[in-house]
Amino acid sequence: xxTMMINPDIISINSEEEEIYRENILDxxxxxxxxxxxxxxxxxxxxxxxxxxxxxxxxxxLENNIVKDARxxxxxxxxxxxxxxxxxxxxxxxxxxxxxxxxxxxxxxxxGVPLGAVRRKCGLLSLRVLLKGLNKSEVQDE
Amino acid sequence: MLNIExxxxxxxxxxxxxxxxxxxxSTSLTPRSVINAMTEYYEAYNSNVHRGIYxxxxxxxxxxxxxxxxxxxxxxxxxxxxxxxxxxxxxxNLLAYTLTKSxxxxxxxxxxxxxxxxxxxxxxxxxxEKNLVLKFIPVNKQGRLDLSSLNELINExxxxxxxxxxxxxxxxxxxxxxxxxxxxxxxxxxxxxAAQSIPHFxxxxxxxxxxxxxxxxxxxxxxTGIGVLYGKKELLENLDPFQFGxxxxxxxxxxxxxxxxxxxxxxxxxxxxxxxxGLGKAIDFLLDIGMKNIKEHVDQLVQYTLESLGKVKNLExxxxxxxxxxxxxxxxxxxxxxxxDVASVLNNxxxxxxxxxLCAMPLIKNNLNVAxxxxxxxxxxxxxxxxxLLVSKLEKVKEVFL
Numbered sequence: 001x002x003t004m005m006i007n008p009d010i011i012s013i014n015s016e017e018e019e020i021y022r023e024n025i026l027d028x029x030x031x032x033x034x035x036x037x038x039x040x041x042x043x044x045x046x047x048x049x050x051x052x053x054x055x056x057x058x059x060x061x062l063e064n065n066i067v068k069d070a071r072x073x074x075x076x077x078x079x080x081x082x083x084x085x086x087x088x089x090x091x092x093x094x095x096x097x098x099x100x101x102x103x104x105x106x107x108x109x110x111x112g113v114p115l116g117a118v119r120r121k122c123g124l125l126s127l128r129v130l131l132k133g134l135n136k137s138e139v140q141d142e
Numbered sequence: 143m144l145n146i147e148x149x150x151x152x153x154x155x156x157x158x159x160x161x162x163x164x165x166x167x168s169t170s171l172t173p174r175s176v177i178n179a180m181t182e183y184y185e186a187y188n189s190n191v192h193r194g195i196y197x198x199x200x201x202x203x204x205x206x207x208x209x210x211x212x213x214x215x216x217x218x219x220x221x222x223x224x225x226x227x228x229x230x231x232x233x234x235n236l237l238a239y240t241l242t243k244s245x246x247x248x249x250x251x252x253x254x255x256x257x258x259x260x261x262x263x264x265x266x267x268x269x270x271e272k273n274l275v276l277k278f279i280p281v282n283k284q285g286r287l288d289l290s291s292l293n294e295l296i297n298e299x300x301x302x303x304x305x306x307x308x309x310x311x312x313x314x315x316x317x318x319x320x321x322x323x324x325x326x327x328x329x330x331x332x333x334x335x336a337a338q339s340i341p342h343f344x345x346x347x348x349x350x351x352x353x354x355x356x357x358x359x360x361x362x363x364x365x366t367g368i369g370v371l372y373g374k375k376e377l378l379e380n381l382d383p384f385q386f387g388x389x390x391x392x393x394x395x396x397x398x399x400x401x402x403x404x405x406x407x408x409x410x411x412x413x414x415x416x417x418x419x420g421l422g423k424a425i426d427f428l429l430d431i432g433m434k435n436i437k438e439h440v441d442q443l444v445q446y447t448l449e450s451l452g453k454v455k456n457l458e459x460x461x462x463x464x465x466x467x468x469x470x471x472x473x474x475x476x477x478x479x480x481x482x483d484v485a486s487v488l489n490n491x492x493x494x495x496x497x498x499x500l501c502a503m504p505l506i507k508n509n510l511n512v513a514x515x516x517x518x519x520x521x522x523x524x525x526x527x528x529x530x531l532l533v534s535k536l537e538k539v540k541e542v543f544l
Contacts (some may be wrong), residue, residue, distance in 0.1 A: 052498040077480035
């Protein structure tokens, strides 16, 4: 039994498919999409990853309960930055209700690599920022 | 010279030759003798301590008390001065709650900027509750305590000085003995967090002249869930209990209670019996190898590691760069690469290192000016080959991310 099987991670290149996902994560990490902050926003929230102290902030502008624009900023590892980058892309044009219904499994599928218990927290940080932000901002469906 | 290959055979987890374990200041590995001692308790004399008149309970009581004696001998204390807790964190919480009881608003507690959260947050929260003043001995650029203002920091208002014996981030070993002298001159109590030092070199409480000393079993080959608080007998006698319940009492009526003798006054409820016995076995193991041999081996390995890492481009080492008064903890960053990413890549080659804020957020943020670090921490079963492998894999990390 090797230790790498216990906690499969982004660099465990076991298959061609994982290789593609890995490239995708590194691409989002090195060239994050929607990086920055929206001055004009409906939702703004930031949270820490308690494991490493990383911080991600997300700002979202809603118009007629539809995501018009989304940005993120902060410091993080490849997984947390790529996840935030992908999430901001994914949220565009989503309805408020769809935002609220985003599931952990969708984010993990989006990342596409198996994450161990600790790295899951990195992968899901951006979703936590978003969902807590929705709660705080009290935006209501029409 | 230690026979490392022979020693490795005593650790079941190291049967997996692909595991290079470099996270020892987080928790150490467990030798077979410790695991066996705990199994033997459950298989042969599973019963409560200090209660049963029957044979197996007497055996359990004897073995559990024997473990206290082993700890006492190990650090130069008396049996009554050794309290088993669930770890250094609980030991320090016990002190924070009980020692601050008699303090008045405005009284001062002195810590250092290099404390683990376990020796910071309990004091910080009690200070808030009781309007006490927290002060900190600063850490200088070399990663050592700046003692130049110590005579002002310790004054008539200072009631407690609590500091780490060895930093879990920088590896720095602090001159506890010198600080104890100054604290005692102002009638302040000296508390030592020895979680990192105890596994690595001989610690003698009489020699240090500390009033209290806290450490965890699992960092010194023992199981998790068991730790120790040492306190000077006369201080423990005058201190109120921390938790109440079974075993810690002498006599109980419906309206009042009196307390058991030391150390049981501070061990409420059924303790972690198997873990206590396991800790005793861990001490046997350490003494068999010899604390001097352990220190010598780790010192040499620290020297080798500092030299090896020093040759890696774009790598910054934190903490003292010489081996004097420095233990087997080395934190670093590979420029521009997040510690989690470094640790992930290394993990896939079988190397276990820590990446994160290491439960010392203020030190990492304010002194090192980073969000997180990579840390390797060494023990006597690590070798130069482990470090060579680490260095070669760090180059691989750079290929992936830079």
